[in-house]
Structure formats: C-alpha cells, structure tokens
Amino acid sequence: MVGVALGIAAIAATLAMAAGCVLPERARVVWVGILTAASATAGGVAGIAVLAGSARFTANYPDLLPLGGIRIEFDALSAIFTVAAALVAVPASIYGIGYGLHGPSSRPVQVAYPLLVWSLMMVPAAGNVTGLVVLWELMAISSLILVLAEHQHNPEARTAAQWYAVVTHLSLLAIVVALLILAHGAGGESFAAMRSGAGRLGPGVTSVVFLLALLGFGAKAGVVPVHVWLPRAHPEAPSHVSALMSGAMVKLGIYGVVRVGWDLLGGGPGWWGAVVLIVGLASAMFGILHALLASDLKRLLAYSTTENVGLIFIGIGAAGLFASTGNRPLAAVALAAALLHVINHAAFKGLLFLGAGSIHSATGTRDLDSLGGLARRMPVTAATFAVGALAIAALPPLNGFVSEWLLLQSLVHSLPSKAVAVAVAMPVAVAVVALVGGLVAATFVKAFGTAFLAMPRSVEAEQAHESPRTMQIGLVALAGMCVALALAPTVLAEPLRRATVAVAGLSSGRPIHTNGVYLQLSGIQAGLSPLLLATGLGVMMVVALAVVRRRRVHHTVRDIPAWGCGRTLQTARMEYTATSFAEPLQRVFDDVLHPEIDVDVDHRTESRHYIEAIRYRRQTRDAFEQRLYLPLLGVVRRAGDAARRVQNGSIHRYLTFSLITLIVVLIAAR
Amino acid sequence: MAVPRVVSTRFGAGGEKHRHKPEHDRERAAVLNLVRKIIRVGRVTEPHDADPAPLEGVVAATADRLHGSVQVRQVDAGSCNGCEAEFSAAFGPVYDVERFGVRLVASPRHADVLVVTGPVTKNMAEPLVKTFEATPGPKLVIALGDCARNCGVFAGGYGVAGAVADIVPVDIEVPGCPPSPDAIVAALRQIAGR
C-alpha cells in the first residue's frame, strides 16, 4: 500500500510537470494545482500508513542512474517529515491555483512547483547516499527556480536567489563530504550498510562526520549562523512556495541531522547534543528578536521560522544530552516534542505564509506599517491568520501549545540529574524557551494587530478584497489542521512512538501515553488535555455571554467614532504601527540588536523653530551578515581581484606561464 | 523606592559642612516619617449628613439605574481651574466622596456622570460634545460652578461658545464660584443615593 501510494505520488507529480509544460496559461495553473495536490495527498497517505503501523517500505532501483542506484527506505521517521511536507503541500497547491491565476503562472514556475513538492516528500524516503543527494539537489534547484519566479519586477529576488544558491550548494558540499566519509568507513553507501558499519569508524571520524552533517543540514534548516539565506529567500518566493519552504523544506535539514547523527551514526558523546542545543538556543533567540522588529510581514515569518527550527533543535539537542546521560525515557519525550513541533510548525507556518500571500495579492504590499483594517475586508484571511498566530504563539488550546508543553516538560524534568552539563544547560534552555515564547506572543500580536485590526493605513489596504475561493480553501484547510492537531494529540501518541523508536541512538519505549482525552508522559507525573481546555474555555465564554445577554436593559450603540480624547480629527496616522509597537522591546534589547535609527527633521524655510516633517527610520541589520559574511565576501573578492592581476589578457604573459608550467612538469616528471 | 531626593546643604556654626546621609538612610527615614504620619493623623474625613436630598423626575430614574455606583469623568471646558481645585478637594481625605461609591475614571466610555466646569470655549465645544456622545447611557451631566451654569464673569467673551447647557443637556447644576467641596459632595451623593 505504501509503495502504491508513493508510486501514485510520483506519477501525479510527473503529470503535473507535463501539464505545466504543455497546457495554455490558465489551464496550466489549474491542472498543476490539482495534480500536485493529488501527488501530495498520495505522499501523505503513504506517510500516514507507515505511521499507523504499516511495515517500512523499501525498494531498490540499482540501474536508475549511471553511477549508483537509488534506494528507497521509508520508515516512521521519514514518514513524519513526508507527512509534514504533504500537510503543507496539499493546501498550498490548491491555494496556488487562485494565487497563480493572478501572479506567477509562467512555465518554469509551474514545472518547478510539482517537482519541489515531490522532492520534498521523497528526500526523507531516500535510503542511500546517491538517492539522498539526487533528491536533495532536485529540491534545491526547483526551489531556486521558484525563488526567482518574480525576478522581472523584483530585483530583490535576484539577490536573494544568489545568496540561496551559494549557501545551499556549499551546504550540499558539506553533506556530501560527510556522507562519503561515513560511507567509506562503513563500507557501503546504503543507509542500512552505514548503520551497521558506523561502529567501525573511530570517535574522531564520527565527530567530524557529525559536525559536517550539522553544518550542511543546519544551513538548510536555517539555524544560526548559517541562516542568512533564509530571511532573504523565503520572502521573495511566491507565498505558497514560501509556505512550502518554511513549512517543509527547512524541516529536511532537521531530518538530516537526526538521521545522520542519531540513526546512521547511532548517537555520540554528550557534547553532540550540547552543540545542537546551543545552536538551537541561539537560533531561537536570534530569530525571534529579528522577527519582533521586522515590519515586512514575510520577513517576519521567515525569521520566525529560524526561531521555530531553533526550538526543534533544542528538543533534539536535549534528547541527545539526556540519552548520553542514560535517561532514555526523557530523551524520547524531548524527541517526540521536537517531531511533533515539526508537524505543528508545518501547519501553522504554512498557514501564516498563505495568509501573508493573500494580503500581498490583495494589497500589493507586505509592509505591516501600511496595512491595517483588513479583518473587515478579508474576513476569511483574518480569521485563519488569527488561528495561525495564536497557534504559533503557543497559546492553548491550539497545536503550538501542545508541542511547546511537551518540550518544556522534557526540559523541566531533567533535574535532579547527576550530570552538571544538564544542570547548567536546562535552566538556561527553559529561560530561553520562555523568553522566546513571550516574544513570539508580542510579535504575532503585532503582526495580526497591525495588519488586520483598526483602520487601514494606506489606500491599498482600504481597497483590499478577499482572495479567490481556491486560496480561501487552502487557508481554511490549514487552519483546520491547526485545530485538529491541537484537539487530538492523543491520536498522535502511537505514531510519535513509532517515529522516536526509529531513531535508535536516542530513544526507546513510549514517550506519550494517552488516557482517554488526557495526554500523559512516561515517567513524568504531568497531564494535559487540550480538548478539555478548549471545552472549558468554550463553556466559560458561553456562560459569560449568557449572563451579559440575560440583562436586556442595555442597548448596543454601534458605528460611533472611537474615543480619541475629544480630538476633532482621528486618522489612521495616529494609530500605533508595527514599528512603534515593537519600540519598547527594541529598547529593552538594544544592546543585542544595535538597530540603526535615523531621524530626519525638515525645518520650514521661515524659521528653524518650525518643523515641516520628521521622518523616523529604523533598520535592524543581521549581525551575522554584517560581521561574518560581508567580511568573508570581501576576502573572496580580494582574492578574485588578485587572481585577475595574474590573468590580464596579455598573450606574452600567458606564454610565460605555459613555459614555466612546462619546466615544472618536466622537472616533476623526471 | 521613589522618594523625592532633597539635596540640602546646611552649614553648621563653625562653617563646617554636614555630610549627606547615604541615600538608603534618607529613604528609610522618609518611610518611617510616613508611617509616623499615618499613625499620628489617623482618619481626617469629616462625618457626613444623614441622607442626601432626593432627586426628582427623569434625573432620579437615571440615577436609580446606577445602583449606587457613580463613575465620574471631569471635563474642563474652559474653566479658570478654581472649580477643579475644589473638585479635587472633594476626592481628598477630608471630604472623601469615594466613600459614597463615587470614583474618577479615565475615559468617558467608563463614566456615568460628566462633570463639566467653566464656560464652554469655542475650542472646547466640539470635544465636549464628543465626550458626551462617547459616554454610554444611562448618563448624567453636572454643570459645576457658576461659569458652567451661565458663563459667570466670562459671559459674552469673544472666545466663549456658551454655558454648558447650550452645548449638552445638563441634569444637575451646582452653583458657586467656586462651589465648595461640600456642595460638590452633596450633588454627587444625590446621584449615588447614599
């Protein structure tokens, strides 16, 4: 059954690409959307089947490529990531129909899109190095084409694509080197061979393999300090592609770290976990601080992806740390929290990017400071975006809360522990997770509040209309997923067990128990029932409403101006903007962020004491970009300039070079 | 702890400069002073008359619907601030109108009673109307002081739009220039019914 579903996914994706090639513009967009959605559905079914208990699926195609064959190994860990990809891809494809009819509908885009979706689902299924590298590269190239989709009227997209191309290929290099060392030492390039042969590598070699893999996969996951491409590339892609990139593609980096580090290598010393944990803590803090200050909605969402990947890394790192101290049940809980967050983040970040796309296609802007009042003009987008915002802020009773709760439980119950590293790291981790949680809430109050509430701050926002029906379907489907994942986490207990067991280096046993509607953890005396929490909230709201309504003496007076302290004029220019909303927190974190603030004052010509206009601009530059990458690029450029001096176009000099080379070769070959 | 930092340099008989006490000493002294004052002064509120005079007609019906809870928003529509001084005295320790369930609030949306002072100037006429419209019913308006009732000495002034009653409907008038806190308390007690 799994094999059949994966086959259908491949066939549907091929048909979609063919449709993207040959059909005329409108039909192309519609058919690509439908066929890609079908392909993703089939992929999702395969994943769910494995998670629900089907045996792992393996297949071998030895003659598919000239150098080596492709193996498929589809186990429960792969299935988690395939399901996460399918979860975003199905709604995003349907959404893409409406989005493409008004936007990116060119052939390259419509061909690359099904390829991206299919490769996203298949990367986790790869069972050997060749297969992984080929699928990985298909994914990288198709997403690169999609980032460039709007390059003709958006020069930013070109810069973004350059950064993306360079980072993604350098990361591929690291991955390939890591896997080749491992394959060489283990005596085979299939995952099965590597798993059984990894013991033959020395501890130094395995650590090198792990660090290279962490670098390569971490770059795809967008963690600090190799995240720089992410906040550039994700915003510039069409929104349903951004949803896929943030919801599914970065997860494959996480997949790679877990697969190589704790499955193929079978886990390592405690410091592996500590390194992943530290990377996660840094990414979470860095990501959310930049998201907090961003006023470009899609950039905000992209930075928030770095933050969420950071949270997932915290879970994985903590799991590694616990496993190395022998506390495997707790490691299983931490890993389960990370994997659940992979799925949850796919749902809500996909939703938020699709929502941002709706706003962008309705108003033509992503700048929060010129939006506002959209809740009334775009009710479906507003309601679904609100669900996504509450979910990402980890507020009960939505799905983000469940995975954050699991993560906190695993961190909190690590003490008392004999290991000093755990005792030092865990309070810091809890504090960071908590601070990040608070800042996420502030960030998304800002995003939702300034985009959708109050008065529109620009003409474009005032004239916005709700998106086409297909886009609404995509939004509603993902919002429904956020709610469903929140209320039924007990259903996920068994699939999560299967997935955690697949990671042999980390866990064993059953991390989550279910007791009716309650979620309970193994070895930890703590319970949660999101369903009952939601019911409780609902009942209390109804009771409160009933009490208020029972006293029918009051009237409701509508459509009066807001109380503006008696001012005669109340305009949207008096509203708090996204920039001003974040200002107090920016001041609190001034020392970390070093924002550049320009205040321009124009005086009137009559007198300096009368002011015509004041302009306030705030820009937060990425510290890593400024301090690490730009200097590095400078070095590369200087090296290039030096090389150009050697190659100056003079035929005489070239002949001299040839002569010298000849002499050197003759001496060397003597 | 925020205590006003009084920096005084006194010179002793021999012209020798006294050293400042360290700051925390001064703060502790200030807190102790306040404690001593609280104990020494005790309660300064004056006893009140038996019952407020009853209201009549529509105003009484409206006041009834407030059930003894009177939230007040004060609007200075152009006053000389004399009425404000007396009004704030009504909320001070001696008159303590809060014991009758009267409270000042920060927004007309929260208010039941608007207390308007001063002749309504041309610039304040529109804000006054807006404040009145922003107040949810049932609501009452008190014109506080002679200026509010009939423009007082400012009658006919070039910047004056009229008395309060010319701009918004007035339910209760409190005469006086300025009215005494007693009179203000009496008017508010009528509404509170206590």
Add this chain to the structure above:
Amino acid sequence: MSLTGTAVALLQVVLTIAAAPFLVGVMRLIRARLEGRVGPPIVQPWRDLRKLLGKDRMVSDNTGWVFSIAPLVLLASATLVAGIVPFLSTKSALDQVGDLFAVVYLLLLGTVFLSLAGLDAGTAFGGMGSSRAMTITAIAEPTVLVAIFALSVSTGSSNLGSIVAATLAHPATAASPESLLAFAALAVVTIAETGRIPVDNPNTHLELTMIHEAMVLEYSGPDLALIELAAHLRLVVFLGLLSNLFVPWGIATTAQPLQLLGAAVAVAVKIVVLAAVIAIVEVFMAKVRLFRVPELLAASFVLAFLAVTASFFLA
C-alpha cells in the same frame, strides 16, 4: 474526571468569582484608611459591576470581532484558571486537564486578546497600552517558567496538585532556599502581571502612564464589566497561586464539605493577607518609569534562576 472532583472545581470557580470583587474592595479600603480616608465599602466593586451590566454597550466603527470577543476570552481564561488552581482541594478534577504551564499560557491567552482589542480600537493610546502590556508580559515569562522549574524539581511534577501535596508531605521544603527564592521571583511577577504599583497604576488617569487601563479605554458597559471581573479574578488567581504553592496548609485533601469549608476560609485569609501587604506597600511607593520595569523583571529572573540552581546544588 470524578463527579466530586468536578463539583469541587465548580464550587471553586463560583466562590472565586464571588470573592474576587470583594478582594479589590478590601485593597481599596486599606489604601483609603492609610491615606486618612474612610474609603468605599468593600461591596463597591460588585455594585460597579452590576451597574456596568445595565449600561449601554458602545462599539466604535473601526473595531471588529476581536474587540467583541476579547472580553469573553479574557474572562473565560481567567475563570478556567480559577478552576485549575488548587484553592480548596488537592483533588480538583481539573488537575490533570492542565498543569502550571497550562495556567501560565492560559493567562497569556487572555493578555494577548486584550492587547489585540487595544489595537483594534485604532486609537493611539490603545496601541500604546497593547505594546507595553506585551513588552512586560514577554519579559516576565522567563521568570514565571523558571520559577515553575524550581518548584517542579523538588516535587518531580509541574502539576499543581502534586506540588501542593508534596509541600504538605514535607513541610520543611516550604522554607528551603529554592522555595523562598522562587516565591520572591513570583511575587514580583504577580505585581507586574496584575498591573499594580510600581509597574502599573490601576488608579491612573493620565493616559501616557497607563498600561492595562490604556487597552480598555474603549470598552463600556457589559464588556467593561467582563474585563473588570477578569482583572479581579486574575488578581485572586495570582495571589492564590502564590499562597497555596508556598504555604499550602489548610487545603483539603479530601472532598468532605467541612474540610472544604476550612480550606475556603484558610485560602481566603492567606489571599487577604497578601493583598493587604500589596495595598500597604503601594501607599509607600510610586510607579517606576516604564523602561525601569525590565530591570525589575530581570532582577526577579535572577531570583528564579538562583532558585533552580539552589534546588540542584543544595539537593
């Protein structure tokens, strides 16, 4: 979820709602007495709520559904928390529904909705209040969770019932360094989250200094009643948490009516004592500048962090 457990939880919710406005009345009375005034009767907050329910509801033209449901969500979250927190008995039915983390995030849910409502009004002050409230909440969050961490280390659980039961079983832990440090940290957060001096001044009329009040400037009538009741409830919940997590004695361990009555009296006394302390301290203090508040919260975070460290090194 047993029947008696459900009954206890419901009883607790009803009692808390009934008592919360009185607590605010008591605090106002104490402040008035220290200021040399007679002060309002302690039923005054209830009178205010009753009157607000009968007033007009005003909805301005640029607000939407967020503005309308925010008071309901705020009150519902506070009420639900009032049912989860162990005031009367360690055997509350809602104990397994949510633990301390759930409590913290439920309260955050209320804050988020109120902040959104503040933005929805579209006025300058509403946005200002929202921005400040979210700032303070965001930087108070680490203190809360790390303090919970400290509490759960010694008991091995983040469930409220378990923490309380563990303290009852080992009374000495109540005076342990980690417990005292965590108490101090949570006390500072309580002040910040309930909007008391020196973080926020509930009696201020100057919009520029407001935090909580600025967000609700636009609410009137029944909506305002819900918000005020929720604010009262949150105060009781925070004070009740503080008292019963650290000084749980008196709480019922069964569901016998007599024991529950005793527990109700005990928790009421504890909460009133804490509230009195807050009211008295407020008389001696002024509100600090907004940008000094992070320093205060940072200090409380250090206390919480020390609490965890103490629980590890002194264990």
